[in-house]
Amino acid sequence: MIRIEPRDAPSRILTIGVPVISAVFALLLAAVPLAFAGANILQAYGQMFNGIFGSMFAFTEMLTRATPLIFTGLAATLAFRAKLWNIGAEGQLYLGAMAAVAVGTGLIDAPAFILVPLILFVGAAAGAAGMAGPAYLKTRFGADEVVTTLLLNFVILIFLQMMLEGPLKDPMGLGWPQSAPIVDNGTLPQLMPRMRIHSGLIIALVAAVLAHIMLSKTVWGFKLRAVGENAAAALHAGIGVKRTLMGAAIVSGALAGLAGVSEVAGLKGYLTADLSPGFGFTGIVVAMLAGLSPIGVVISAIFIASVFVGADTMSRAMGVSSFLADLVVALSLISVLVGGFIARYRVTRVKAEAA
């Protein structure tokens, strides 16, 4: 007879080791689909490595890819810590990007030290509003936020197409559904000449540190964790559960909105409907790999970005579908779930009569 019992406390080595092992395991598991695709497996991994560390450009590209993932990973982390299931970061990202474009493409003429913070603020506010809605429907009407945020992603994406064919459409865009470019004073500064890496990364890192402090060192963070661990007990202890959930929703949505601002004002320069290849959903994997720790999010975002950038290079060089990257990301999520279970519980054998 097998019995599953919780460990007293997961050791520090397990807490850090499990995600690392899970990530490596998922990466190794990719050999199976690679073999099916008929690729030389060693060569494929070599190409992936090359795509990340092969040149300074490759390495900065990876960090550029990690930037939005840090934001969306933090968005998922803060919400999930409160057991608020924000699955709508993808939509909130686009709300942030739309707000950035609405303000930053010539509507306001101001020097960079005013315009850049303003764009960041409106983008964060738009994202926050996008999550405040579902949180209100949850706390006021009891509507499940999983379903509302999932469905809002579609609503926002269609709204985006409407905006890109209407008010936000670039009149000089030769008919393409894209916005006008962000003005120079509104663009996030580049970090290195001739590279695409931009100061959105710095903002993301600052956000991670702030999120860590807010979560671990403030009363607000304490309340948020208490609500997430046991909402009934938190309510009994006099914590305003609805207020706390609302706060978590606003911060989470704002972070997702910033991902959109960073992509549009730091990287692309103008908004199209394919700005994000699923950064919002991938952020959930980033957060889970990080064990819902804000500092861990930075590391896991870099890992996931490496998978994407490495797999891109590999698939171009070897003709393997780049959907392989999505597959590795999905496998990492499932591995880390199982790994987390192994870290928290141990399986013991007990004699049948004892059960």
Next chain:
Amino acid sequence: MDILQILITDSFWAAALRIATPLIFGVLGALICEKSGVLNLGIEGIFVAGAMAGWMAVWLGAGLWGGLVVAALVGGFFGLIHAILTVPLGLSQHVSGLGITMLATSLSYFSYRTALPQVSSPPRIEPFQPLDLPILSDLPFLGPVLFQQTAMTWLAIFMVALVWWVLERTPLGMAIRAVGDNPDAVDAQGLSVYGLRIGAIVAGSALMALGGAFLTMSAFDAFFFGMVNGRGWICIALVIFASWRPGKALLGAILFGAFDAFQVRLQTEVGAFVPSQVFLMAPYVLSIFALVIVARRAEYPRALLKPWFKGQRG
């Protein structure tokens, strides 16, 4: 044409039932999982996997019914992964479900691209054809609405009856409902909580995959990226709307289908004044709206989302 006159045309109701068909499979699948106490957010990905696998099987020569069997098996396989993660391991049903959606979607897309690397226009299969029954199909109104649908629509309606009968009228159904409400009591009776839940998730996931297969094997004749487009998530909303009852689930799916068919027709009437996206948004907004209305009095299965471990009283 008068807008309301649309509502009495046979082509409108035929379209409504056609749009509802994949949702009927999906809602029933989600309902079975949730009745046993487990939320299955893998549904969106299982739709994709069912659509891809069913289509691929037919394309490789399995025949239409063989394709449905393959789709159901693939759906059941992903359901089994979700079941293992959420039932004996008791992991977060939300995160595991999203993981299944990501896994099933990426695996389907990867397999499709690997099998067909360079196609610009996807290969087509011969899909299910509209039924042509003597007399019945020629009836006015009822003929086009009911008897010129494909066999899959009838399979979906049959499944509603079957799921209702199993859940409400058989000991197995009673056990599944009990395990979603009070697993301790089921365990005390000597039944396997794990077995019942795993079985329910696998069966439910197989049904979800049939919903996906309808898209590639009846509604269209090919597989496209992004073709599921949130239908799985809509099913999750519809289950709540239907209060976890198969009959109401059928009604909810048909209402949704009717609304969707209506907005398409409305678009042709007033499309000149209103951007088309307003109509595209409508089904999702309607689902959210419906959810908000019913949320307060929704009677969730009491053990939904709560992991249960053998030997640990909750």
